[in-house]
Amino acid sequence: MTNSPILEGIKSPTELKELSSSDIQLLSTEIRDRIIHSTSINGGHVGPNLGVVELTIALHIAFNSPRDSFCWDVSHQGYVHKLLTGRTDERFDKIRNSDGYSGFLSRDESEHDSYGAGHAGTALSAALGMCMARDLKGSDEHVVAIAGDAAFTCGITLEALNNIACSTKKFILVLNDNEWSIAKNVGAFSKYFNELIANPVYNKFHKDAEAFLSAMPGGKSLMKFVSKAKRDTKELLAPSSIFEKLGIRYLGPIDGHDIDSLVHFFEFAKESDEPIVLHILTEKGRGYPVALKEPEKWHGSGPFNKETGLMASSPVDSPPKYQDVFGDSLSLIAKSDDRVVGITAAMPSGTGLDSFQENFPGRFFDVGIAEEHAVLLAAGMACKGLRPVCAIYSTFLQRAFDPIVHDVCLQDLPVTFCLDRAGLSPNDGPTHHGLFDISYLSCIPNAVIMQPRHEDELQNMLYTSINHGGPAFIRYPRGTALGVPISSSPVKLDIGKAEIMEEGTLGSIWAIGDFVQEALSINQMFFDKFGSKFTIVNARFIKPLDSSLLLKHGKEFDLIVSIEDGVLKGGLGSSISELLNDNNLNPKVRRFGWPDEFISHGSSVSQLRKQHHLDTLTIFQKISQDISYKLNMEKQLVS
Numbered sequence: 001m002t003n004s005p006i007l008e009g010i011k012s013p014t015e016l017k018e019l020s021s022s023d024i025q026l027l028s029t030e031i032r033d034r035i036i037h038s039t040s041i042n043g044g045h046v047g048p049n050l051g052v053v054e055l056t057i058a059l060h061i062a063f064n065s066p067r068d069s070f071c072w073d074v075s076h077q078g079y080v081h082k083l084l085t086g087r088t089d090e091r092f093d094k095i096r097n098s099d100g101y102s103g104f105l106s107r108d109e110s111e112h113d114s115y116g117a118g119h120a121g122t123a124l125s126a127a128l129g130m131c132m133a134r135d136l137k138g139s140d141e142h143v144v145a146i147a148g149d150a151a152f153t154c155g156i157t158l159e160a161l162n163n164i165a166c167s168t169k170k171f172i173l174v175l176n177d178n179e180w181s182i183a184k185n186v187g188a189f190s191k192y193f194n195e196l197i198a199n200p201v202y203n204k205f206h207k208d209a210e211a212f213l214s215a216m217p218g219g220k221s222l223m224k225f226v227s228k229a230k231r232d233t234k235e236l237l238a239p240s241s242i243f244e245k246l247g248i249r250y251l252g253p254i255d256g257h258d259i260d261s262l263v264h265f266f267e268f269a270k271e272s273d274e275p276i277v278l279h280i281l282t283e284k285g286r287g288y289p290v291a292l293k294e295p296e297k298w299h300g301s302g303p304f305n306k307e308t309g310l311m312a313s314s315p316v317d318s319p320p321k322y323q324d325v326f327g328d329s330l331s332l333i334a335k336s337d338d339r340v341v342g343i344t345a346a347m348p349s350g351t352g353l354d355s356f357q358e359n360f361p362g363r364f365f366d367v368g369i370a371e372e373h374a375v376l377l378a379a380g381m382a383c384k385g386l387r388p389v390c391a392i393y394s395t396f397l398q399r400a401f402d403p404i405v406h407d408v409c410l411q412d413l414p415v416t417f418c419l420d421r422a423g424l425s426p427n428d429g430p431t432h433h434g435l436f437d438i439s440y441l442s443c444i445p446n447a448v449i450m451q452p453r454h455e456d457e458l459q460n461m462l463y464t465s466i467n468h469g470g471p472a473f474i475r476y477p478r479g480t481a482l483g484v485p486i487s488s489s490p491v492k493l494d495i496g497k498a499e500i501m502e503e504g505t506l507g508s509i510w511a512i513g514d515f516v517q518e519a520l521s522i523n524q525m526f527f528d529k530f531g532s533k534f535t536i537v538n539a540r541f542i543k544p545l546d547s548s549l550l551l552k553h554g555k556e557f558d559l560i561v562s563i564e565d566g567v568l569k570g571g572l573g574s575s576i577s578e579l580l581n582d583n584n585l586n587p588k589v590r591r592f593g594w595p596d597e598f599i600s601h602g603s604s605v606s607q608l609r610k611q612h613h614l615d616t617l618t619i620f621q622k623i624s625q626d627i628s629y630k631l632n633m634e635k636q637l638v639s
Helices: 013-018 021-042 046-051 053-062 079-084 123-137 149-153 155-164 188-198 200-214 219-236 259-270 289-293 322-335 354-359 371-383 394-409 437-442 455-466 515-530 547-556 572-582 605-611 616-626 628-638
Strands: 069-072 143-148 172-177 249-255 276-281 340-344 364-366 387-391 416-419 448-450 472-475 499-502 508-511 535-538 541-543 559-567 588-594
Touching: 013 053, 021 046, 021 053, 021 079, 021 259, 046 053, 046 289, 053 079, 053 143, 053 172, 053 259, 069 123, 123 143, 123 155, 143 149, 149 155, 149 172, 172 259, 249 259, 259 276, 322 340, 322 354, 322 455, 340 371, 354 364, 371 387, 371 394, 387 455, 394 416, 394 437, 416 455, 437 448, 437 472, 437 541, 437 559, 448 455, 455 472, 499 515, 508 515, 508 547, 515 535, 515 559, 515 616, 535 547, 541 572, 547 559, 547 572, 559 572, 559 616, 572 588, 588 616, 616 628
Parallel strands: 069 143, 143 172, 172 276, 249 276, 340 364, 340 387, 387 416, 416 472, 448 472, 508 535, 508 559, 559 588
Antiparallel strands: 448 541, 499 535
């Protein structure tokens, strides 16, 4: 780690107020060096954090955390905030690992983290709730919402904007405008912010007035008066901002890397007697040339060489990532089916749809961070004969639950949902794990839910879903596939038909996804130790289950085991138990899955599975206990 004498001396943000301007500049450099160093080891959100160094320092100089509250939208840009609030110890250099700090803000981690987050669009509503609570209690602390420009494609953000002016007189919104979320921002708001930045008449009037007033004795009180006059008269010079139409005072654009200027505007905002938005321009990746050149790549990265910026490379013969298999498979299917369209919510590369975008630009739609809209858009397209494919991370699809129920499944529309990151997203933690989708989808009529055990099966499931004629959901994990050859001609699977992988007498193990491979490994352990095996079932379909096969096993075996990469409550094992019970069959059902708790971040999938007793050896040992009587009987028969 690089020597950081000023940063290491910051144990509380109050100490920032005592630093000289030159020390503040050195501190900015030290913070960037520390972030680059830590993320080069662990990966993380490099660009967003490098872009908000000066902004975060200025916030802590102007305000008094934790009395004053900061609501960071998404909060993946909270690394600087962590360093300025006493988290400079070695846990920062292990950030996103099991023995390090979270990559997001968490109320459990620090009193300075006034609100936890991991999804976009939450900051304004949460901050408004805090402001209203403050007003009701009669206290006078400040609440600041810090949201990126991409958050304004979120419906929740727009709902909050509609309520701010009629709910409180003291609300500070910092619009951190770097023109990027992950991919280049899309939509009318992105265009609108660019117009605000580019309006020379309005900008000159704004900058000259502020500079003139700041230099005068009593400038702050005069600024209030003239700013009101400017608000009332600037329609003569430039169109009023949409914020002011909503009753929120607009100031900007402001240089997001000029700390003195930022502090000046924050102090002004503190005195405002009406809601105010400060439009601040920042550079994503500032201070690290490679991150500046490729902001999408460096939004979030794996470990890298900090000297060269080169990512830690995978082996040359490494299997493809599931997201890339999905993208390539969709392009293959779309070549012969012009009904197919691809939809993403601001994640073209993260979901693998960038290859589809390249091949079929006219059939690719990025709606921004607007998952509800993406689902409803797909429903409308399906009504007109298209076969839309929505690629959305499992954790983000949670936000669109109502449109899934009310608009897609109720109308039985042929929309395919591809849920990337189903299962663990280990370094990102509880806001990003995709562990709930089986439970929240299984209860919906008309929903077909499936999970492939390898990449060729993913392609077949995608082809099956598109040609199914109703709502279908395919879940698959983050990371590389198995290296199984992918057919050039996908085949349609029988809906609800499982696949028997191995036959055995000890019982049956029903598994989905990459746990099928674990089940096969466990079976080999039983054979090596006891000379007997289980029947292994690749369930394929979580809904509908292969009821005929399951009922057959319920009659044949005393033990049925389920293994799934989702929460146990409402999962595959629950469906198995319900079906057996409804048919008056009572074999023991041993379920393996994730417990009824939010799973923390960790160093790897294997580390978290072991921690929660989902590793191969622990599953083998628990199943062995369940059938110990049978193993003893078989030993006696052999002897």
